[in-house]
Amino acid sequence: MGLAVATGLAVAASLTWGSADLGPGRVWSALLGGGPEVDRLIVWQLRVPRVVLALAVGGGLAVVGVAMQALVRNPLAEPYILGASSGASAGAALFYLGFLPAIVSRTVSMPVAATAGAWLAVATVFAAARRGPTLSTTRLLLAGVAMSALLGSVTAFVTYASPEPDKLRAVLFWLLGSLSRARWETVLAPLVVSLLSLGGLWALARPLDLLTTGEEPAAGLGVPVEALKRTLIAIAAVATGVLVASAGVIGFVGLIVPHAVRLVAGATHGRLVPFAFAGGALFLLLADLAARTVLPGQEVPVGVLTAICGVPFFLAILRRFGSGLA
Numbered sequence: 001m002g003l004a005v006a007t008g009l010a011v012a013a014s015l016t017w018g019s020a021d022l023g024p025g026r027v028w029s030a031l032l033g034g035g036p037e038v039d040r041l042i043v044w045q046l047r048v049p050r051v052v053l054a055l056a057v058g059g060g061l062a063v064v065g066v067a068m069q070a071l072v073r074n075p076l077a078e079p080y081i082l083g084a085s086s087g088a089s090a091g092a093a094l095f096y097l098g099f100l101p102a103i104v105s106r107t108v109s110m111p112v113a114a115t116a117g118a119w120l121a122v123a124t125v126f127a128a129a130r131r132g133p134t135l136s137t138t139r140l141l142l143a144g145v146a147m148s149a150l151l152g153s154v155t156a157f158v159t160y161a162s163p164e165p166d167k168l169r170a171v172l173f174w175l176l177g178s179l180s181r182a183r184w185e186t187v188l189a190p191l192v193v194s195l196l197s198l199g200g201l202w203a204l205a206r207p208l209d210l211l212t213t214g215e216e217p218a219a220g221l222g223v224p225v226e227a228l229k230r231t232l233i234a235i236a237a238v239a240t241g242v243l244v245a246s247a248g249v250i251g252f253v254g255l256i257v258p259h260a261v262r263l264v265a266g267a268t269h270g271r272l273v274p275f276a277f278a279g280g281a282l283f284l285l286l287a288d289l290a291a292r293t294v295l296p297g298q299e300v301p302v303g304v305l306t307a308i309c310g311v312p313f314f315l316a317i318l319r320r321f322g323s324g325l326a
Contacts, residue, residue, distance in 0.1 A: 062280025065254025091117020118241030177303025252310025
C-alpha cells in the first residue's frame with residue numbers, strides 16, 4: 001500500500017512539474033480532455049508517455065536485477081552483467097554516427113540497432129560460457145566483463161572517430177540514459193516486455209528460491225537447473241535489450257531496488273519479484289522527475305542521477321558482504 005500511494009503521488013508530480021509547471025487543476029482538466037490545447041498536448045503527448053516509460057523501464061530493470069542476482073548468487077549482480085548495455089550502446093553509436101553499411105542504415109532504426117547489439121552481445125557471452133550441456137556462472141561473469149570492455153571500446157572509438165561532431169552530444173545523452181524520447185509509439189514495446197518479464201519471473205519464484213541455495217541442492221530438489229539458467233538469460237537478454245534501446249543505459253536500478261525491497265518483503269521471490277517491479281518503477285519515476293527539475297531550463301541525463309544514488313549503495317553492499325562476494 002505504501003508503494004502504491006508513493007507511486008500515485010510520484011505520477012501526479014511528474015505530470016504537474018517540468019519545464020512548464022501546469023498545476024494540479026490544469027493537469028486534471030487536460031487529462032479529462034478540457035482546458036487549453038497546449039495543456040492537453042503537454043500532458044497526453046509528452047508527460048503521460050514519459051511516465052509510462054519510466055514505470056516500464058524501472059520495473060523491468062529491477063526484476064531483471066532480481067533474476068541475475070539469483071542466477072549468479074551474488075548480491076552485486078545487475079541487469080548489465082551479460083554485456084547487454086555495452087552491446088546496445090555500440091549498436092546505437094554505430095547506427096547514429098553513420099558507421100553501419102548504408103543498406104543496413106536504411107532498413108533499421110536506432111532502437112532496432114541497439115536491441116540487435118544487446119542480443120548479439122548476450123549471445124556471444126552465452127556461447128563463451130557454455131561447455132557442453134552445462135553453463136558455468138563463473139565463465140558467464142568473466143565473459144560478460146570481457147564483452148563489456150570490448151564493446152565499450154568500440155563505442156568510444158566510433159564516438160571519437162565520428163565525422164559528424166554535432167551528433168556526439170545526442171549520442172552521449174542517450175548513453176547516459178534519458179526518457180526524453182518517450183512517445184506513444186515507443187513505449188508499447190518496453191511496457192509489454194517489462195510486464196512479460198514480471199509475469200515470467202513471478203511464475204519461476206519457487207525455482208528461483210531453490211536456486212539461491214546452490215545448483216546442486218536445487219537439482220536435488222527437482223529443479224532443472226540448466227534449463228532455468230537458460231530461461232533467465234533469455235529473459236534478461238530480451239528485456240535488457242529492449243529497455244536499453246528505449247531509454248539508454250540507466251545503471252544501478254537493478255542493483256539498488258532488489259536490496260531495498262528485500263529489507264521489507266524478505267528474500268522469497270514470490271514477494272520479491274512484484275515488490276521489486278513496483279519499487280523500480282517508483283525509483284526511476286522519481287529520478288526522472290529530479291532530472292527534469294534539478295536544473296532550471298535543462299534536463300540532466302537520468303542515468304547520472306541513478307549513478308549518484310547507486311554508487312554509495314554499491315560501496316555499502318561491498319563493505320557489508322566483504323569477502324563473501326568472492
